[in-house]
Amino acid sequence: MAIQKGQRFSVDFTDGELANAMAIGTAVGRQKDAGVEMVERELVKHWEAAYRAYGAASESLAQSPAGDPAATKSMASASWEVAVAWRDMVSSPDTSWWIRAAVGAAAQAFEFQAHDWQARLEQSRRSGDRLW
Numbered sequence: 001m002a003i004q005k006g007q008r009f010s011v012d013f014t015d016g017e018l019a020n021a022m023a024i025g026t027a028v029g030r031q032k033d034a035g036v037e038m039v040e041r042e043l044v045k046h047w048e049a050a051y052r053a054y055g056a057a058s059e060s061l062a063q064s065p066a067g068d069p070a071a072t073k074s075m076a077s078a079s080w081e082v083a084v085a086w087r088d089m090v091s092s093p094d095t096s097w098w099i100r101a102a103v104g105a106a107a108q109a110f111e112f113q114a115h116d117w118q119a120r121l122e123q124s125r126r127s128g129d130r131l132w
Contacts, residue, residue: 040092047089
């Protein structure tokens with residue numbers, strides 16, 4: 001199936017498949033000349049663990065009563081951890097500028113999200129009310 005300009009699509013990966021996609025070529029080293037780049041395996045493992053925690057926090061939030069402070073705190077923490085994992089990848093040596101830019105944008109999105117969850121939690125603490 002060919003994808004036309006402007007057409008939306010998505011790809012679903014399991015954690016292992018995503019790790020392989022992100023760390024492709026690990027066994028043979030960096031292959032920049034072949035167009036394949038990767039980050040260190042430890043960074044990928046950190047990202048996978050952070051994203052699993054984020055998924056668990058998201059699931060917990062979905063099953064919690066509206067405005068649950070514990071679930072909100074968990075989302076803030078998990079969002080920060082994913083942002084940190086992305087930021088660690090940005091600092092990976094010998095990575096192309098465009099990869100650093102894309103990964104940096106992902107980190108920024110999770111940082112903004114973490115700020116939002118943290119602000120909701122702080123507002124709840126100040127007002128003594130549930131979050132929503």
